[in-house]
Amino acid sequence: MGPIICLIFGLVIGSFLNVCIYRIPRNISIVKPFSFCPDCKNSIKPWHNIPVLSYIILKGKCAYCGNKISIRYPIVEFLNGFLYGIAYLNFGLNFILPFIFLFISALIVISFIDLEFQIIPDVISIPLIITGLIISLLPHGFDGLVSNIKESLLGILIGGGSLYIVALLSKGGMGGGDIKLNAGVGAILGWQNALLTVFIGSLTGSIVGIIILKKTGNRKIPFGPFLSIGALVSLFFGREILQFYLG
Numbered sequence: 221m222g223p224i225i226c227l228i229f230g231l232v233i234g235s236f237l238n239v240c241i242y243r244i245p246r247n248i249s250i251v252k253p254f255s256f257c258p259d260c261k262n263s264i265k266p267w268h269n270i271p272v273l274s275y276i277i278l279k280g281k282c283a284y285c286g287n288k289i290s291i292r293y294p295i296v297e298f299l300n301g302f303l304y305g306i307a308y309l310n311f312g313l314n315f316i317l318p319f320i321f322l323f324i325s326a327l328i329v330i331s332f333i334d335l336e337f338q339i340i341p342d343v344i345s346i347p348l349i350i351t352g353l354i355i356s357l358l359p360h361g362f363d364g365l366v367s368n369i370k371e372s373l374l375g376i377l378i379g380g381g382s383l384y385i386v387a388l389l390s391k392g393g394m395g396g397g398d399i400k401l402n403a404g405v406g407a408i409l410g411w412q413n414a415l416l417t418v419f420i421g422s423l424t425g426s427i428v429g430i431i432i433l434k435k436t437g438n439r440k441i442p443f444g445p446f447l448s449i450g451a452l453v454s455l456f457f458g459r460e461i462l463q464f465y466l467g
Contacts, residue, residue, distance in 0.1 A: 379406020
């Protein structure tokens with residue numbers, strides 16, 4: 221039952237993440253007003269706001285104006301729920317799990333905001349660094365997470381510093397948001413996983429970037445989503461990958 225409960229909980233939180241994705245870059249309070257249609261501005265009734273299910277029942281349209289609802293909404297909800305369930309299976313039910321949930325949700329919000337606006341808000345990335353420092357002070361022994369304050373600080377330094385060097389060499393090719401994001405990854409997962417995150421993010425970003433460039437000619441491709449993919453791979457498989465290559 222544990223994974224199912226976490227999945228359902230993740231779906232519910234995913235609905236709130238959609239609020240964050242829409243409102244944070246537009247400088248709208250995430251607390252009030254209640255959820256509303258971006259087109260007609262009518263408040264969404266609770267029974268129209270059931271994660272994933274309401275989108276299917278309403279056939280992807282607003283119950284009031286009939287305008288299309290972005291497919292992003294059910295994708296974010298499902299993705300968050302799915303990853304919560306995987307996190308439970310990977311880490312178990314313990315006092316660290318809420319911090320893992322926070323990490324996952326932050327990566328999702330960052331990815332979708334960066335995709336649309338090419339920004340990574342400090343209000344999301346900075347708390348990741350703080351989260352890593354908090355985790356480092358808690359008594360635990362979970363593989364793949366920092367185990368002490370020294371590891372967390374080193375992760376911040378190397379995680380953020382590695383992309384800061386890239387930013388200097390590329391003369392603007394790397395944004396400050398990406399640097400802070402990877403500093404947060406390092407704070408939570410340690411410096412080795414932070415570098416693994418950059419490697420995976422760069423690899424996936426290059427592949428997708430080449431495809432997009434050939435099809436659209438668009439050179440402005442946000443790096444945040446690819447860093448987030450790398451961070452998720454590092455979270456769930458980083459220990460095994462590092463052991464395989466480093467012994």
